[in-house]
Amino acid sequence: MRTIIEPFKIKSVEPIYFNTRDEREAILSNAFYNPFLIKANDVLIDLLTDSGTSAMSSNQWAGIMKGDESYAGSSSFFHFEKVIKEITGYPIAIPTHQGRAAEKILFSILGGAGKYFISNTLFDTTRANIEFSGAIGIDLPCEEGKHPSIPAPFKGNMDVAALKKKIDEIGVANIPMVIMTVTNNSGGGQPVSMQNIKEVSTICKENNIPFFIDACRFAENCYFIKLREDGYANIPVPQIVAELFSYADGCTMSAKKDAFANIGGFLAMKNTELANSCRNLLIITEGFTTYGGLAGRDLEAIAIGLQEVMDENYLQYRIRSIEYLTNKLIAAGVPVMQPAGGHAVYIDAKAFLPHIPVHQYPGQALACALYTEGGIRSVEIGSLMFGKYDNNNHLVPAALELVRLAIPRRAYTQSHIDYVAEVIIEVFEKRNNIGGLEILEETQLLRHFTAKLKPVK
Amino acid sequence: MKRSWAEPYKMKMVELLKMTTPAQRKKALTEAGFNTFLLKSEDVYIDLLTDSGTSAMSDRQWAGMMMGDEAYAGSKNFYHLEEVVKSVYGYKYLVPTHQGRGAENILSKILIKKGDIVPGNMYFTTTRLHQELAGGRFEDIIIDEAHDPENEFPFKGNVDLNKLDMLVKKYGAKKIAYVSIATSVNMAGGQPISLKNLKELRAYTKKHGILIIHDMTRVAENAYFIQQKEKGYGNKSVKAIVKEICSLTDGATMSAKKDALVNIGGFLTINDWNIFEEARNMVVVYEGLHTYGGLAGRDMEAMAIGIKESVDDDHIRARVGQVIYLGEKMKDYGIPIVRPTGSHGIFVDAKKFLPHIPQTAYTAQTLAAEVYLDSGVRTMERGIVSAGRKSNGENYFPKLELVRFTIPRRVYTQAHMDVIAESTARVFERRHQINGLKMVYEPKYLRFFQARFEKL
Numbered sequence: 001m002r003t004i005i006e007p008f009k010i011k012s013v014e015p016i017y018f019n020t021r022d023e024r025e026a027i028l029s030n031a032f033y034n035p036f037l038i039k040a041n042d043v044l045i046d047l048l049t050d051s052g053t054s055a056m057s058s059n060q061w062a063g064i065m066k067g068d069e070s071y072a073g074s075s076s077f078f079h080f081e082k083v084i085k086e087i088t089g090y091p092i093a094i095p096t097h098q099g100r101a102a103e104k105i106l107f108s109i110l111g112g113a114g115k116y117f118i119s120n121t122l123f124d125t126t127r128a129n130i131e132f133s134g135a136i137g138i139d140l141p142c143e144e145g146k147h148p149s150i151p152a153p154f155k156g157n158m159d160v161a162a163l164k165k166k167i168d169e170i171g172v173a174n175i176p177m178v179i180m181t182v183t184n185n186s187g188g189g190q191p192v193s194m195q196n197i198k199e200v201s202t203i204c205k206e207n208n209i210p211f212f213i214d215a216c217r218f219a220e221n222c223y224f225i226k227l228r229e230d231g232y233a234n235i236p237v238p239q240i241v242a243e244l245f246s247y248a249d250g251c252t253m254s255a256k257k258d259a260f261a262n263i264g265g266f267l268a269m270k271n272t273e274l275a276n277s278c279r280n281l282l283i284i285t286e287g288f289t290t291y292g293g294l295a296g297r298d299l300e301a302i303a304i305g306l307q308e309v310m311d312e313n314y315l316q317y318r319i320r321s322i323e324y325l326t327n328k329l330i331a332a333g334v335p336v337m338q339p340a341g342g343h344a345v346y347i348d349a350k351a352f353l354p355h356i357p358v359h360q361y362p363g364q365a366l367a368c369a370l371y372t373e374g375g376i377r378s379v380e381i382g383s384l385m386f387g388k389y390d391n392n393n394h395l396v397p398a399a400l401e402l403v404r405l406a407i408p409r410r411a412y413t414q415s416h417i418d419y420v421a422e423v424i425i426e427v428f429e430k431r432n433n434i435g436g437l438e439i440l441e442e443t444q445l446l447r448h449f450t451a452k453l454k455p456v457k
Numbered sequence: 458m459k460r461s462w463a464e465p466y467k468m469k470m471v472e473l474l475k476m477t478t479p480a481q482r483k484k485a486l487t488e489a490g491f492n493t494f495l496l497k498s499e500d501v502y503i504d505l506l507t508d509s510g511t512s513a514m515s516d517r518q519w520a521g522m523m524m525g526d527e528a529y530a531g532s533k534n535f536y537h538l539e540e541v542v543k544s545v546y547g548y549k550y551l552v553p554t555h556q557g558r559g560a561e562n563i564l565s566k567i568l569i570k571k572g573d574i575v576p577g578n579m580y581f582t583t584t585r586l587h588q589e590l591a592g593g594r595f596e597d598i599i600i601d602e603a604h605d606p607e608n609e610f611p612f613k614g615n616v617d618l619n620k621l622d623m624l625v626k627k628y629g630a631k632k633i634a635y636v637s638i639a640t641s642v643n644m645a646g647g648q649p650i651s652l653k654n655l656k657e658l659r660a661y662t663k664k665h666g667i668l669i670i671h672d673m674t675r676v677a678e679n680a681y682f683i684q685q686k687e688k689g690y691g692n693k694s695v696k697a698i699v700k701e702i703c704s705l706t707d708g709a710t711m712s713a714k715k716d717a718l719v720n721i722g723g724f725l726t727i728n729d730w731n732i733f734e735e736a737r738n739m740v741v742v743y744e745g746l747h748t749y750g751g752l753a754g755r756d757m758e759a760m761a762i763g764i765k766e767s768v769d770d771d772h773i774r775a776r777v778g779q780v781i782y783l784g785e786k787m788k789d790y791g792i793p794i795v796r797p798t799g800s801h802g803i804f805v806d807a808k809k810f811l812p813h814i815p816q817t818a819y820t821a822q823t824l825a826a827e828v829y830l831d832s833g834v835r836t837m838e839r840g841i842v843s844a845g846r847k848s849n850g851e852n853y854f855p856k857l858e859l860v861r862f863t864i865p866r867r868v869y870t871q872a873h874m875d876v877i878a879e880s881t882a883r884v885f886e887r888r889h890q891i892n893g894l895k896m897v898y899e900p901k902y903l904r905f906f907q908a909r910f911e912k913l
Contacts, residue, residue, distance in 0.1 A: 012523070014526075035530070036530045036531075036746075037530070037531070038530070038531055039531040039533065039536070040526050040528030040530070040531045040532050040533055041526075041531075041533050042531075043528070043531075046528055048528070048529050048530055049529045051529060052527055052529060052749075052753065053527050053528065053529065054527075064522075065470075067720070068472075068498055069510055069511050069720045070498030070501070070504055070506070070511065071504075071506050071507045071509060071510060071511060072493070072494045072495070072496065072498070072506055073494075073495065073496050073497040073498045073499075073500075073501075074498050075497070075498055075499050078497070097555040097556075097559075097744070097751045098555075098744075098745055098751050100742075100743075100745075101743070101744075101751070104742075104743065128742065129742075132742065262525065262527045262753035262754070262755065263555075263751070263752060263753040263756070276900075279900075279907070280900055280901050280902050281902075283902060283903050283906055283907075284558070284562075284583070284586060284587070284590070284902055284903070285558065285559065285562055285743065286555075286556075286558075287556055287558070288494070288906055289906070289907065291510075293555045293556050293559070293721070293751070294721060295510070295720040295721035295756070296720065297720065298721070298753070443738055445738060445741075445742075446738070446741055446742075449741060449746060449747075450737075450738075450747075
């Protein structure tokens with residue numbers, strides 16, 4: 001196979017600052033062994049998230065310059081609205097400053113005590129917003145999705161039989177919405193098949209339950225459908241996207257992922273009444289309906305980005321670059337989630353550092369080692385992020401101890417990725433020298449952002 | 458000899474405008490339900506809807522936009538912004554938010570308990586709503602002069618300490634969540650508060666252990682009026698006065714879309730570590746991680762640079778100079794406006810302009826619609842529609858029924874100002890032929906944004 005090259009060249013660069021291993025040791029210690037507390041300037045390769053970290057295109061930058069900053073009725077809004085309507089087929093588009101704001105509004109209206117939201121897997125801020133309203137979030141991933149090392153084409157799918165059972169158990173009246181996250185982020189960036197979306201949609205329709213898509217990575221998901229699902233190989237991605245959205249009643253979107261924007265999000269939907277309630281809340285916390293807390297230029301950049309992301313040359317490059325890193329690590333025996341997902345590589349820290357018990361946070365220890373060794377910033381998705389305490393103050397660990405290396409879109413080159421692989425493999429060879437961590441200080445909510453840790457002696 | 462207030466900048470980039478015909482404007486206005494908020498910007502010639510987020514950024518700010526560090530955590534633009542907020546305003550801790558209302562939302566939730574009183578120098582729409590949603594009740598403690606559009610008192614943003622004292626005596630200091638002080642009071646017509654008054658307020662609140670939270674979105678404009686009008690400040694720089702104002706308060710919410718010359722962004726800044734800690738935890742849920750608060754890195758950079766530009770004496774003199782120029786023109790035509798001219802716009806007294814239209818027929822809303830029809834100038838109602846309803850469903854009947862002609866910063870020229878005054882004068886000439894409106898759609902919150910009207 002020929003090398004897949006980027007369907008773009010570089011127009012503007014941002015310098016990376018190099019530092020030494022000794023310097024990084026000091027920086028990490030000053031940041032209390034929490035990569036979230038490291039200054040961006042002290043990071044060589046920043047794989048903390050793919051959210052808001054994309055390189056925009058020259059067309060998007062031109063859109064930035066064209067932004068209409070009128071408070072009401074901005075022409076950039078009408079461009080934004082038109083593109084979203086075309087792509088999703090939904091008649092209503094409501095801008096918000098981020099995806100989490102779109103969720104906040106939706107769940108404030110639909111949530112509340114005694115309500116249940118069912119999903120393939122809810123993302124952490126989505127779950128937080130649901131629980132904040134007093135409602136409960138239920139994850140029903142398919143069986144394949146629960147096993148990191150076993151490859152399957154659509155590990156992001158929802159368990160349809162379990163969904164039927166849950167609906168019977170809870171009762172339709174208490175389920176305000178079913179949400180499908182594409183791709184399934186917490187499950188390793190794994191795609192959902194069209195077949196699965198269709199089946200879930202049918203069940204929702206039969207039971208009169210609104211069905212929404214968490215659409216952050218809709219284009220990556222649709223490209224996987226094209227590659228892996230029967231009957232889609234010859235269908236253009238925009239058409240697959242249109243089909244995917246047609247099965248649902250609306251979507252939430254963080255434009256910081258598949259719209260290449262550095263900020264922004266939206267809600268799109270069919271139901272006018274729900275949209276009016278959303279707009280009422282929007283004005284209080286976000287901004288007027290035609291800007292939703294965004295500058296006009298950002299609406300413009302999102303509109304352009306949404307169209308660029310469906311380009312198949314881009315998607316081929318994007319999916320291939322994640323696979324490239326994953327395959328390098330697999331070849332070296334590093335335990336990673338398989339197959340490669342759409343936006344990140346997930347290392348299984350429990351298998352990587354079997355000598356570190358979960359209460360010493362092996363994921364966090366690995367993330368710290370990657371920083372010290374090569375200046376790479378990653379994020380722990382394990383017991384530091386999702387762990388809880390029982391009544392006796394003992395840690396209830398998360399199901400998996402993962403380290404996520406999220407690849408920003410269009411930002412790093414192949415030589416950066418080669419470097420990342422080399423560092424990870426080097427750390428893997430020296431893994432027995434890595435020790436665990438303990439928590440010095442933590443907050444009650446979302447502790448992983450600000451927790452302070454130190455090495456176990 | 459008179460010297461004009463020439464701008465301390467020249468134009469580097471322009472945005473083209475579309476001219477419209479009377480027939481096009483009539484159609485656009487009818488489609489927008491006689492609500493200027495619902496007009497498309499492309500149907501507007503001169504947009505005076507708001508000075509919020511509509512400024513022209515400088516070439517330096519645009520250069521800063523290119524220097525945006527979009528890292529999710531620890532962006533260097535955040536540290537730059539933090540350093541600038543500390544050095545220009547003097548508050549200790551910073552939490553960025555995507556807009557001013559994001560900061561108000563968080564602060565209200567932290568500081569207000571159910572049943573609390575929040576006294577302030579006149580209400581502002583979003584500020585009061587956040588106070589009410591958090592369980593508090595707003596009480597107006599602005600001096601009476603502020604409600605009289607013809608009174609020429611130079612500091613109509615001042616607090617009446619007797620009104621505050623009565624609230625403290627009636628409810629006890631414990632029930633006062635904080636005193637909310639706006640600099641350059643928007644709803645009063647952009648009227649400043651004096652440093653003398655603020656010092657007295659500080660002494661009083663200190664005695665009773667009450668916090669002062671500063672709504673600082675136009676603090677530099679307020680500082681300019683202090684420099685021009687208050688005894689003892691003629692030789693002080695706007696920068697020094699801004700710092701002195703902030704030093705007399707405990708924390709602030711900021712919509713950087715006004716003074717700070719950006720199109721998006723805001724922050725909360727506070728001297729108390731515990732409030733800061735709570736705000737920093739809450740911002741993750743509503744806005745974004747505490748080192749970006751829902752903003753792109755580039756927007757924090759543009760804000761940091763804009764804040765520094767905003768306290769420059771030459772900048773602020775030209776800014777307020779342009780507003781006063783328009784005010785004088787209006788006065789020359791005999792148009793009734795709020796006196797003295799405020800810092801960010803001209804507020805036309807609709808009750809005087811259209812005395813035959815009662816407040817229940819939306820006097821100011823009518824006038825805003827007529828001004829648009831005449832020339833495509835878009836203004837905003839600040840009267841009964843903006844005031845909304847009390848929690849028991851009754852309409853507020855504000856004393857002031859105004860149309861706000863808000864001037865975006867560094868955007869329009871003197872010739873644009875002339876067109877605005879001439880157009881308003883034409884409407885003034887045919888004022889007796891104008892009829893009022895009825896409301897046909899009323900949203901639940903902040904109705905002025907989306908309400909629809911028909912001609913009576």
